[in-house]
Amino acid sequence: xxxxxxxxxxxxxxxxxxxxxxxxxxxxxxxxxxxxxxxxxxxxxxxxxxxxxxxxxxxxxxxxxxxxxxxxxxxxxxxxxxxxxxxxxxxxxxxxxxxxxxxxxxxxxxxxxxxxxxxxxxxxxxxxxxxxxxxxxxxxxxxxxxxxxxxxxxxxxxxxxxxxxxxxxxxxxxxxxxxxxxxxxxxxxxxxxxxxxxxxxxxxxxxxxxxxxxxxxxxxxxxxxxxxxxxxxxxxxxxxxxxxxxxxxxxxxxxxxxxxxxxxxxxxxxxxxxxxxxxxxxxxxx
Amino acid sequence: xxxxxxxxxxxxxxxxxxxxxxxxxxxxxxxxxxxxxxxxxxxxxxxxxxxxxxxxxxxxxxxxxxxxxxxxxxxxxxxxxxxxxxxxxxxxxxxxxxxxxxxxxxxxxxxxxxx
Amino acid sequence: xxxxxxxxxxxxxxxxxxxxxxxxxxxxxxxxxxxxxxxxxxxxxxxxxxxxxxxxxxxxxxxxxxxxxxxxxxxxxxxxxxxxxxxxxxxxxxxxxxxxxxxxxxxxxxxxxxxxxxxxxxxxxxxxxxxxxxxxxxxxxxxxxxxxxxxxxxxxxxxxxxxxxxxxxxxxxxxxxxxxxxxxxxxxxxxxxxxxxxxxxxxxxxxxxxxxxxxxxxxxxxxxxxxxxxxxxxxxxxxxxxxxxxxxxxxxxxxxxxxxxxxxxxxxxxxxxxxxxxxxxxxxxxxxxxxxxxxxxxxxxxxxxxxxxxxxxxxxxxxxxxxxxxxxxxxxxxxxxxxxxxxxxxxxxxxxxxxxxxxxxxxxxxxxxxxxxxxxxxxxxxxxx
Numbered sequence: 001x002x003x004x005x006x007x008x009x010x011x012x013x014x015x016x017x018x019x020x021x022x023x024x025x026x027x028x029x030x031x032x033x034x035x036x037x038x039x040x041x042x043x044x045x046x047x048x049x050x051x052x053x054x055x056x057x058x059x060x061x062x063x064x065x066x067x068x069x070x071x072x073x074x075x076x077x078x079x080x081x082x083x084x085x086x087x088x089x090x091x092x093x094x095x096x097x098x099x100x101x102x103x104x105x106x107x108x109x110x111x112x113x114x115x116x117x118x119x120x121x122x123x124x125x126x127x128x129x130x131x132x133x134x135x136x137x138x139x140x141x142x143x144x145x146x147x148x149x150x151x152x153x154x155x156x157x158x159x160x161x162x163x164x165x166x167x168x169x170x171x172x173x174x175x176x177x178x179x180x181x182x183x184x185x186x187x188x189x190x191x192x193x194x195x196x197x198x199x200x201x202x203x204x205x206x207x208x209x210x211x212x213x214x215x216x217x218x219x220x221x222x223x224x225x226x227x228x229x230x231x232x233x234x235x236x237x238x239x240x241x242x243x244x245x246x247x248x249x250x251x252x253x254x255x256x257x258x259x260x261x262x263x264x265x266x267x268x269x270x271x272x273x274x275x276x277x278x279x280x281x282x283x284x285x286x
Numbered sequence: 287x288x289x290x291x292x293x294x295x296x297x298x299x300x301x302x303x304x305x306x307x308x309x310x311x312x313x314x315x316x317x318x319x320x321x322x323x324x325x326x327x328x329x330x331x332x333x334x335x336x337x338x339x340x341x342x343x344x345x346x347x348x349x350x351x352x353x354x355x356x357x358x359x360x361x362x363x364x365x366x367x368x369x370x371x372x373x374x375x376x377x378x379x380x381x382x383x384x385x386x387x388x389x390x391x392x393x394x395x396x397x398x399x400x401x
Numbered sequence: 402x403x404x405x406x407x408x409x410x411x412x413x414x415x416x417x418x419x420x421x422x423x424x425x426x427x428x429x430x431x432x433x434x435x436x437x438x439x440x441x442x443x444x445x446x447x448x449x450x451x452x453x454x455x456x457x458x459x460x461x462x463x464x465x466x467x468x469x470x471x472x473x474x475x476x477x478x479x480x481x482x483x484x485x486x487x488x489x490x491x492x493x494x495x496x497x498x499x500x501x502x503x504x505x506x507x508x509x510x511x512x513x514x515x516x517x518x519x520x521x522x523x524x525x526x527x528x529x530x531x532x533x534x535x536x537x538x539x540x541x542x543x544x545x546x547x548x549x550x551x552x553x554x555x556x557x558x559x560x561x562x563x564x565x566x567x568x569x570x571x572x573x574x575x576x577x578x579x580x581x582x583x584x585x586x587x588x589x590x591x592x593x594x595x596x597x598x599x600x601x602x603x604x605x606x607x608x609x610x611x612x613x614x615x616x617x618x619x620x621x622x623x624x625x626x627x628x629x630x631x632x633x634x635x636x637x638x639x640x641x642x643x644x645x646x647x648x649x650x651x652x653x654x655x656x657x658x659x660x661x662x663x664x665x666x667x668x669x670x671x672x673x674x675x676x677x678x679x680x681x682x683x684x685x686x687x688x689x690x691x692x693x694x695x696x697x698x699x700x701x702x703x704x705x706x707x708x709x710x711x712x713x714x715x716x717x718x719x720x721x722x723x724x725x726x727x728x729x730x731x732x733x734x735x736x737x738x739x740x741x742x743x744x745x746x747x748x749x750x751x752x753x754x755x756x757x758x759x760x761x762x763x764x765x766x767x768x769x770x771x772x773x774x775x776x777x778x779x780x781x782x783x784x785x786x
Contacts, residue, residue: 006328008382009373015635018646019331023380025358026335030380038377048631053475064635064647069628071478072637072647073471074501080435080468084475084483085628087459088433092479092629113464180341182377208335221340271454280457282432284480 010037013047015067022061026220028179028205029059032126035182036097037066039189050093053082055107057133058207059099059126076106079114082121089284090264093193094120100127100141104160108140115169115198117263122192122199125162128207136210143246147214161243162202167256172197174239174256178204180227181252188254197262204250217247322389323371325363331383334358338375338384344368347375402601404428404561406594408456416589418556418582422512423448424591425560426484429599431510432458433481435472437465437491440524441580442514445486466491470498473509478636480602480627482564484510488580489518489531492538500539501638502573503661506615506623508602510563515579517768527580528768529691529742535575536720542658544665546672547575547720549690553587559717565600566672570664571622577719579742581692581771609633613643615657621664665721674717675726679705683712685784686730686759688751689740690716692771697740697764700777709785711738719747727754736760736784740777742768760784 014037023030040047047068054063056075063070069092073081078096086094096103103111103125114121130148131137138148141162142155151157163174173195177185185203192199206212206223217223226247234242235253242251261269271279325346332354339347339361346369350362361384363369369386376385408427416424422445426434434453436446446460453460463469466487473483487495492513502509515531517523535547546566550559559576567574605612605624609632617623626632639647640654665672678701680686685704689697694715704711714730716723727750731737736759739748744765752761764780766772 006326008328008379008385009376010382014382015646020333020381025333025380026337027380030382031337031378034379034382035377048633049629051628064637067633069478069633070635071475071628072635072639073474074497074638077467077471077498080463080472081475083461083463083468084433084435084472084477085479086475087461087472088476088479088481088483089627089629109464110468113468179378182374186377219336221336224337224341267459275454278455280455282459282481283457 009041010034013037013040013067015065018065021065023058024209026206026208027058028128028203028207028220029062029126031179031182032124032185032203032205033062033065035186036124036189038186039193043190043193045093045193049091050095051085053078053085053094053096055098055102057099057102057131058128059097060102062097076102077110078102079107079110079121079123083114083119086120087264087282090282091284095122095124097124098126099132100125100129100162101131101139104162104165105140112165112169115166115171115200118170118172118197118260118266120196120198120262120264122195123201124189125200125202126205127162127202128205128211130207130211132207132210136207136214143244143248145246146211148211149214159244161239163200163242163255164239166200167239170198171200171256172259173199175200175254176202176204176242176252178227178231178250178252179206180224180231195257195259197259321370323369323386324366324389325369325375325384325386327360327362328383329354329360331381332358332360333381334360335380337378337380341378342375343372344370402599404594404597404599405430409594409597410591411593412591414589414591415586416553417444417584417586418550418553418578419444419514419584420448421553421556421589422486422560422576422578423452424589425557426510426564427452427456427458428557428591428594428597429482429561429564431482431484431564432456433473433476433483434458434460434485435463435469435476435483436460436486437463437469439466439488439491441516441583442486442488442512445512445514466494467498470495470511471501474498474502474505474507477507477509478628482508482568482602484512486512486514488514488516488524489522489528490520492531492534496538499545499573500541500543503539503543503545504638504657505636506571506661507573508567508571508625509573510560510567510576511573512560512576512578514583515577523769525580526769527692527742527771529579529693530744530746530768532577532719532743532746535577542662544662545575545720546570546572546665546718547577549577549716549719550582551691551694551715552582553585553589556582557589557591561597561599565598568600568602569622570668570672571603571625572665577691579692614645615641616643617660617664620668621660669721672718672721673723673726675723676715676717678713678715680712680714680730682710684710684735685712685738685781686734686736687711687713687738687740687777687781688716688727688747689713690719690747691742693740693742693766696772696774697777699774700740700781703774703778704781709781711781716747722750722754724754727751728756731755731758734759736762738762738764738777738780738784740764740772740780742766742771
């Protein structure tokens, strides 16, 4: 095989000088990144104008492997950074790619406000049901009864239902897939990238070394088989019904696609109404 | 994929692979050609997760007896003629160690260029 | 570079320090502010919310100070001159992102209109007790630039200086105002745009395949870049090499963190700024800054009238600390008196630089109002004994 033929299709968008990546064998983050790069490469987007913002955690490392303008920020704070980036240059396509712990727990406040404002951001939330980078602690998405290092007797805190949370806060596009559904996931990425406003895509992902091992869920192949066997595709399902029980059924699909004015559109409209000609939109460029 | 009924949208997705130039010539009056492909494996990148082996729809792959420098057993194509080049393996692989390509009938035996 | 005239409110105005900060930011070319209401700083962002939409600026009130302090970093990487405004409790929340700004070398400005602390303290009354926090508040090794205005006029001028320094040294800069200066109204003269010196962002001239976001030039400052220009940069808070890629080892740490610190230390002669009054022949050197320095000036006059040879060093830039100046004075005075509206912060820097050569006394104040000149005079007399 020549070197050229050996190039995996995702490689053109990856920083191959940083490979191999840090993720465990079979980690769903790798699969999600794989599908994401396919969607990006095939999109009509000017990749020089695409920016990736991530927080801290295993998923947060995604920013470091993508050959795009990428920002690896502080724990919980990719969304406000992305807000500044987007408002600082509205021509940028700003994507937040981070984990459930980073985006929803420590980042929860920023999540709900960005959704409320309908900030024009694509939020990719990789949900592996625990805090993986730090060794598998309980998270706000850990199903009831599951084990984690900080819930050694089983988690008794009800978890968030992320699509429900996103919709309630005002997200205009909400979808969930798993890392088993690679084709649908790639399509969902592609579609999400065409949408404006606060777009939320939850990707259920296996964490074989921590959440999986601690809860005796087998290898990554077994965890992915669970995704395959227990997933039910229900587009437009009411999001309040898509909560996840431990090893229970998983409702996947596109749940919400309801455009409304973005933050910048609402701001421009209000300013023009009140200031008329005096309103000057932000100037970009050096 | 899956035993539960899926939406139309999902069904059409399965047909579209990353090699859109060659589609199944279904519906033509002549006998339908079998879609053929081959899988390319970067053995040294593999971390032995087994996703490609398990989820290849055509069961092309098995875990090889040999192991790579890191000690993982990469996949090998034990039924290469069954490969359709659907690239599902290439989508699953967390380490970008494997992908499938369609073989075009126009140029038999030659691989398509991948981007 | 001269200022963009559209943002310069040329003329003689009667403005509060806080209002002047807004005008200074506009004159400097700042067109992105993310803030959160907190007394006594809120009037800065209120004026910004009103002025920005007519001048091509965007103001967003974020959900908290943590969000505000990182939103400005995002805007900076989009190419904007960006600023946030807060007071003590919000400043505490911003500490993590000050560190992120320092290690990513993001130009941005933080205004802290100091109030009585600690904790909720005295929301509507002045304090000067956040100076050490400005220097050391975030974890890890880094250097900071912090300015201290003592009038609304200086609020205008120093806000521009803060932006200029942040661009020149690719670093976050603090403007350490206080409630008194922030809320007092005085004449503020804003010159024509052509007379204002505004430092533009130092963008690289190299093409993407040659540019390294963390390779310092001769002054240890790497040229800047922004998202969207095809550079495909990677910016991380992890310790990183010149490419910006995380490298987790001691060698990379030494290289990066030492350059970050030296970047400010080696250029401190350019950054340090102070004023001296009657220090040529003084026996007692009075050191002060911000609102307290105005009272200190009066105390110096009263002391001189009593025959005490007092001189005043008024710090305009607190950090980096003017070590050379204080060391030089320490060699020829009997004592220092540091007048600050806290229970001892900058006095330790003076004592450190004095290194025992001159006695160092503190004219302290827990905050809530300014010293009286007599309070400072009392300590000056003690210093003379």
